[in-house]
Amino acid sequence: MATVQIRSDLVSSAGRAVHDVALGALVGGNLFGRVAMNPALADVSDKSERGRVLNRAWRRYGTVNSLALAALISGWAPARFGEADPRWLSDRERRLATAKDVAMAAVVLTGLASAASGVSFAQQAPHGAVPMQSGHDTAPEAPPRAARLKRAVNALGALNLVSELALVAVNASLAQANFRRPPVRRVLRRRY
DSSP: OOOOOOOOHHHHHHHHHHHHHHHHHHHHHHHHIIIIIHHHGGGSSSHHHHHHHHHHHHHHHHHHHHHHHHHHHHHHHHHHTTTTOGGGSOHHHHHHHHHHHHHHHHHHHHHHHHHHHHHHHHTTSGGGOOOBSSSSSBOTTSOHHHHHHHHHHHHHHHHHHHHHHHHHHHHHHHHHHHHHSOHHHHHHHOOO
């Protein structure tokens, strides 16, 4: 297996910061949609207009989500083959790194699946104007396929949020495990 060596704490710190900002954008967007936007759309009087606004907003935020997913992957993959290589980790850190691999895969897979089903849902009416009760539920007059797709989007979005929160928890545990490592051991394990 190839080893990636980044010999600069500045570069590593910048990568971690980008990773944290990306994860914050994913969690924040997901929570905003569920807690604020979806319920607020019930205040839009026309049901089709609700769908149009909902789909337009998610299409725009989809760019943020796509960039965030790319940032997560581009930050974790090199780290996993460098400083997070199992031979440099304690037993606890190895378990946490594996848990992070699983959480990362879940975030990426549920994020991509949610995006794909959201795009399909938006295509069920011109300009995304699927009749909606709120941002969460389709109106009774929505086509059955649109209603099924919206239920899929809701379920995948919930799984994505759980995956994102799991990744936050694993990141915190990894940081704490490294902090608890004796200082001499941290220096001795360093390869530069």
